[in-house]
Every structure is written in C-alpha cells, then in structure tokens.
Amino acid sequence: MKKTSTFSGRVNQSPNKILDRLLLTPQFEFEKDKLLPYYKEIELTILDEQRRLHMLNEDEYLNLIKIIDDIDETNLFSDVEANMSDISFAFEEYIYKNSEHAIPKWHIDKSRNDFQATAMRMYGRKKLVEAINLLTSLYEVVIAKVDKYTMVVMPGYTHNQPAQIVSPAFYFVTIGEAIRTTLHRMEFLYRDINACPLGSGAMSGLEFSWDREKMSKSLGFDMPLHTALVSVAERDWLTKISFEFSLFGNKVSRFVTDFMKWSSHENGFIHLPDELVGISSAMPQKKNHTILERIRGGVNHLNSFLTDFMSSSQNTPYTNLVEVNKEGTRYLEDMFNDFSRSIILFKIYIDNMSIDEEKAYNSCTEDFFGGYSLANYLCDEYGIPYREAQKILGKFLSGEKVVTSNSLFTLNSIIEDERGFGPLKEKEFNSFLNPEELLKRKLTSGSTSPESVKEQQRVHIEYLRKYKEFLKDINKSNNYTFVEGGDSDGR
Structure with a gap:
C-alpha cells in the first residue's frame, strides 16, 4: 500500500481499500453533499479571525478567500491516498494545490473535531x-x-x-x-x-485567543457553547x-x-x-x-x-x-x-x-347520546341524586333499542317507580335527543361547544x-x- 505524502503522524500508510469503500468514501460523499456549504462558511469565519490575530497578511487572506469560494462538489474528491477520503483533508489538499505560495500559519491551532461538530x-x-x-x-x-x-x-x-x-x-x-x-x-x-x-x-480548547463569540455570531449562532x-x-x-x-x-x-x-x-x-x-x-x-x-x-x-x-x-x-x-x-x-x-x-x-x-x-341519531346530559339535568332540576339518576337512565336504556320521543313514557314510568313522580315533559326530553342541542350544552373552556x-x-x-x-x-x-x-x- 502506498504511503500518504500529505498527512502523517504515526500513520504513514493510506487507509485499507475495503475500509475506504465501506466507511470513508460514503461518509465523504455525505459530508460533501450535505455539509460542504457549512464547511466553507466555517473556513471563511476562521480566516477572518486569523487576519484579526495577524496570522495572515492581506494577500494571504484574499488568496485563501478566493480559493475557498471556488470549492464546490465538482472539484472536491474522495482520494484514499491523497486525502485519506476525509473531507477536512480534502479541503487542505485543494487549498495547498491552488495556493500561489506557502501560507505557513493557515490552519494553525485547528482540529477537525470542532469543525465537524459545528458543520453537523x-x-x-x-x-x-x-x-x-x-x-x-x-x-x-x-x-x-x-x-x-x-x-x-x-x-x-x-x-x-x-x-x-x-x-x-x-x-x-x-x-x-x-x-x-x-x-x-x-x-x-x-x-x-x-x-x-x-x-x-479537539476536546479541551485552543491555544490562541480566538474570539468564539464573534465566530458564533458570524455563523448565525446565538452564542458559543460554554x-x-x-x-x-x-x-x-x-x-x-x-x-x-x-x-x-x-x-x-x-x-x-x-x-x-x-x-x-x-x-x-x-x-x-x-x-x-x-x-x-x-x-x-x-x-x-x-x-x-x-x-x-x-x-x-x-x-x-x-x-x-x-x-x-x-x-x-x-x-x-x-x-x-x-x-x-x-x-x-x-x-x-x-x-x-x-x-x-x-x-x-x-x-x-x-x-x-x-x-x-x-x-348521531342512531344511538342515544343524551344520557350524560340528562343525568345532570335530573339531578340539577329535580333533585334526584346524581348516582341514582345514572341508575334510572341505565334501567331505561337497557329496555330501549332505539330512543325516540315516544320513549318518554317509559322513562317517566321508571322515575315514578323509583321516586314517586314522573317529572319530564316532552319538550324537555326531546332536547336530549337533539344532537345540535347536546353540542351546545358544554360550557367549559376547551369544550366542544x-x-x-x-x-x-x-x-x-x-x-x-x-x-x-x-x-x-x-x-x-x-x-x-x-x-x-x-x-x-x-x-
């Protein structure tokens, strides 16, 4: 396997081709497709800070801006030998190749970790x-x-x-x-x-006085993470x-x-x-x-x-x-x-x-929906205890397949047996058969009325x-x- 000439450290060989095919290149393509505009913004934000910190002179600054502006999905490639199929290294490789002369302090004090975290x-x-x-x-x-x-x-x-x-x-x-x-x-x-x-x-901060507040605002954030x-x-x-x-x-x-x-x-x-x-x-x-x-x-x-x-x-x-x-x-x-x-x-x-x-x-007329309201009415208007009103209506409904205005006689008979009188009038009873009237009876906020x-x-x-x-x-x-x-x- 060929050595990689651009990036080193303890590793002096390019990644395994199978790992590249299964892991590195798919990740590279995702980042190029979805994150490239953010990487460019981050790079330009860093350039502004490097100029402020006098790491770059004006010519270097303007040269790098032009190169970064020119980067797009057509000229950034996954290359296992040249850039280890890593988009950050691909950025560096492209800029190195297109710079008119060496820029020693470009990317000083930089880690991929916060770049990737910011882009994501x-x-x-x-x-x-x-x-x-x-x-x-x-x-x-x-x-x-x-x-x-x-x-x-x-x-x-x-x-x-x-x-x-x-x-x-x-x-x-x-x-x-x-x-x-x-x-x-x-x-x-x-x-x-x-x-x-x-x-x-990488995990513990940087070694130069980068203005994190300014950088975060430049990228549309409210503030830096603390x-x-x-x-x-x-x-x-x-x-x-x-x-x-x-x-x-x-x-x-x-x-x-x-x-x-x-x-x-x-x-x-x-x-x-x-x-x-x-x-x-x-x-x-x-x-x-x-x-x-x-x-x-x-x-x-x-x-x-x-x-x-x-x-x-x-x-x-x-x-x-x-x-x-x-x-x-x-x-x-x-x-x-x-x-x-x-x-x-x-x-x-x-x-x-x-x-x-x-x-x-x-x-709404195929079944009797007025039971809840009618139980309240019997309790409130006629003093029948609420649970007893529920029992009366349960006994009434168990004997009625379909409840109509003609069912009033049956209901009054049950009330008379239980309470000794049959209070309901036809007009009263019919209101509990009317779906639109039932809709209006709910009075609390948040109800269906x-x-x-x-x-x-x-x-x-x-x-x-x-x-x-x-x-x-x-x-x-x-x-x-x-x-x-x-x-x-x-x-």
Missing part, C-alpha cells in the same frame, strides 16, 4: 427549521378547517364506542393544540441547540430533534387511526377526492384511503430513529468518539426525510378531506401570528428559503 449542528439547525416551517404550514391548514364545521355534529368515541356529541371543528382544534405544543417546544429546542462548538479544538468538551462530545441536539419528531409522529398516528375509522364503510364520514384515493384490483366498488396507511406507517419509523440515535451513544465514554458519532448519524437524513414526507402527506389529507355532514348527523371551539380557534390564530414572526426572523437570520415539499436553498 448547522445542518441539524437548518433541518429543524425546515420541520418547523412544515409544521407551521400544517397548523394553518388545520386551524382554517375549523370554520366550516363548528356547528356540524358527529359522534365522539370513548373505548371505541359512540359516547358524546362533538363537532369535526372540535377535533381540528385538538389537532391544532398538538401542533401548537410541539411548535412551542421546537422554538425552545431551536434556541437550545443554536450554540456554536467552533473554537473548542465548555470545550461539551462542544465536541455532545450530540444531544440530534436526540432532542429525534424525540420531538417521534413524539409528534405518535400523535399523528393516533389522529390518522381515527380518520381511518371515520372513513370506513360503516361510518363513511369522510370524503376524499379521487386523485387521493387508492383502488382495488379486484373490487371496483372500493375507494381506499391509502394515504392514511402510508402516513401511519411513515411516522412509525421515527421511533426507530430515536432508538438508534440513543443507542449509538449509550454506554460510550464522554469523550469525542468521532467514528461512533458518524456511525450513529448514518440514518440522520432518512429521519428528516421521513418526518417531512409524513407532515406533507398529512397536510394534503387534511386540506382535501371533507365531512359528509348528513352521514355524521344520522350517526361552538362558542368554545371558536375561542380556541382565536387563540390558535393569535399564537400562529406570533409564531410566524419568530419563524420569519430565524429564516431571515439564517438565509433559509424553503419551498413546498421540504426542499430548500440558501445556507
């Missing part, structure tokens, strides 16, 4: 902001959906059984609340991870993002499961345009909401990524194990892609679904307005431009 954190920051943009877009669609369905009734379920009257609008503000709390934590998470490792060296070892050894930012993705994915899977039930033939509450349904190859009558299956399957992967990232650092020493970290982030791009895809598909579904109001209403749902919507709209200001600021400060589908340009 910049990449993770951008992908987190992309996820926040997507969630904010989903949030807008969900909250806008409330307007159409505030007075529409449908069954609400407990234990998979019809239980109380709710509205689809109530369900949409529930999804909105799940998004709001996730966005709230993601804002905190963004601020938490937006701290810069650069200037920490401790050198934390800077290069910590990968919590990745686990924290993965946790939030997994947690929200769990919520999405539950919402989707409800939509699967609602869209079934037995319920038929949801209509979806033909362009978004699947068909059967043998049963032409079917319209399958296959997008829901793909969303639920997709978010399930997020749990696996969280476990993978946690396991990669579990029981490892608190030092910078660079190769462990590289192996532990092998599926990083897959995690971001799966999350983005799931959110985009969920948004498409929410945006295009519609509720069959007639079927939803009819389902139309007034409460509209108030919840107003809270979400205001939160969304303020949040979009935060999002606008971080997109602008980082020069991010995102387009539908999760692709981006900019830094």
Whole structure:
C-alpha cells in the first residue's frame, strides 16, 4: 500500500481499500453533499479571525478567500491516498494545490473535531427549521378547517364506542393544540441547540485567543457553547430533534387511526377526492384511503430513529468518539426525510378531506347520546341524586333499542317507580335527543361547544401570528428559503 505524502503522524500508510469503500468514501460523499456549504462558511469565519490575530497578511487572506469560494462538489474528491477520503483533508489538499505560495500559519491551532461538530449542528439547525416551517404550514391548514364545521355534529368515541356529541371543528382544534405544543417546544429546542462548538479544538480548547463569540455570531449562532468538551462530545441536539419528531409522529398516528375509522364503510364520514384515493384490483366498488396507511406507517419509523440515535451513544465514554458519532448519524437524513414526507402527506389529507355532514348527523341519531346530559339535568332540576339518576337512565336504556320521543313514557314510568313522580315533559326530553342541542350544552373552556371551539380557534390564530414572526426572523437570520415539499436553498 502506498504511503500518504500529505498527512502523517504515526500513520504513514493510506487507509485499507475495503475500509475506504465501506466507511470513508460514503461518509465523504455525505459530508460533501450535505455539509460542504457549512464547511466553507466555517473556513471563511476562521480566516477572518486569523487576519484579526495577524496570522495572515492581506494577500494571504484574499488568496485563501478566493480559493475557498471556488470549492464546490465538482472539484472536491474522495482520494484514499491523497486525502485519506476525509473531507477536512480534502479541503487542505485543494487549498495547498491552488495556493500561489506557502501560507505557513493557515490552519494553525485547528482540529477537525470542532469543525465537524459545528458543520453537523448547522445542518441539524437548518433541518429543524425546515420541520418547523412544515409544521407551521400544517397548523394553518388545520386551524382554517375549523370554520366550516363548528356547528356540524358527529359522534365522539370513548373505548371505541359512540359516547358524546362533538363537532369535526372540535377535533381540528385538538389537532391544532398538538401542533401548537410541539411548535412551542421546537422554538425552545431551536434556541437550545443554536450554540456554536467552533473554537473548542479537539476536546479541551485552543491555544490562541480566538474570539468564539464573534465566530458564533458570524455563523448565525446565538452564542458559543460554554465548555470545550461539551462542544465536541455532545450530540444531544440530534436526540432532542429525534424525540420531538417521534413524539409528534405518535400523535399523528393516533389522529390518522381515527380518520381511518371515520372513513370506513360503516361510518363513511369522510370524503376524499379521487386523485387521493387508492383502488382495488379486484373490487371496483372500493375507494381506499391509502394515504392514511402510508402516513401511519411513515411516522412509525421515527421511533426507530430515536432508538438508534440513543443507542449509538449509550454506554460510550464522554469523550469525542468521532467514528461512533458518524456511525450513529448514518440514518440522520432518512429521519428528516421521513418526518417531512409524513407532515406533507398529512397536510394534503387534511386540506382535501371533507365531512359528509348528513352521514355524521344520522350517526348521531342512531344511538342515544343524551344520557350524560340528562343525568345532570335530573339531578340539577329535580333533585334526584346524581348516582341514582345514572341508575334510572341505565334501567331505561337497557329496555330501549332505539330512543325516540315516544320513549318518554317509559322513562317517566321508571322515575315514578323509583321516586314517586314522573317529572319530564316532552319538550324537555326531546332536547336530549337533539344532537345540535347536546353540542351546545358544554360550557367549559376547551369544550366542544361552538362558542368554545371558536375561542380556541382565536387563540390558535393569535399564537400562529406570533409564531410566524419568530419563524420569519430565524429564516431571515439564517438565509433559509424553503419551498413546498421540504426542499430548500440558501445556507
């Protein structure tokens, strides 16, 4: 095996070709594809500091800027003999070859460790902001959906059984609340991870007076990380993002499961345009909401990524194990892609679904949903102890297959047997058969009543307005431009 002439130390041979093929070159290609813009920014930031510290004269500084500006994915190559298939060494090799003369102090006091940690954190920051943009877009669609369905009734379920009257609008503000709390934590998470490792060296700091505060601001960070070892050894930012993705994915899977039930033939509450349904190859009558299956399957992967990232650092020493970290982030791009895809598909579904109001209403009249309200009424208006009122209604319902206005005689007979009088009038009783009246009876904040749902919507709209200001600021400060589908340009 040939010796490597550019890089030395105790190792004087190039890496094994099999290790290069399986490990080094794939890592090189990932970093070139995903991290190259960040490496260039970091290099330029370091140059500014070297000029300030009088390590470089003006000619050297300008020469290096021009060379670094010219680096792109077309002229940076993995070469096991020339640069050990390492992107940092490839940078050095390219700059050495293109410099007009030797620049002795370029890269003095430099380690790959904080460079790689900084580039990865910049990449993770951008992908987190992309996820926040997507969630904010989903949030807008969900909250806008409330307007159409505030007075529409449908069954609400407990234990998979019809239980109380709710509205689809109530369900949409529930999804909105799940998004709001996730966005709230993601804002905190963004601020938490937006701290810069650069200037920490291999693990214990650097030997010249680098201005870490200035460097961190130059790279769009709020501040430098305070401790050198934390800077290069910590990968919590990745686990924290993965946790939030997994947690929200769990919520999405539950919402989707409800939509699967609602869209079934037995319920038929949801209509979806033909362009978004699947068909059967043998049963032409079917319209399958296959997008829901793909969303639920997709978010399930997020749990696996969280476990993978946690396991990669579990029981490892608190030092910078660079190769462990590289192996532990092998599926990083897959995690971001799966999350983005799931959110985009969920948004498409929410945006295009519609509720069959007639079927939803009819389902509310096929069973008696007024038991809870009627028990409260008997207790409050007629002084029947609450638990006794529940027993009376239980006895009444056990003998009625379908409850109609004609059932009032039976109920009054039971009340008369139990209490000695039959208090209910027909108008009173019929109000407990009316789904729309039952919807309005809930008075507490956060309930399904139309007034409460509209108030919840107003809270979400205001939160969304303020949040979009935060999002606008971080997109602008980082020069991010995102387009539908999760692709981006900019830094």
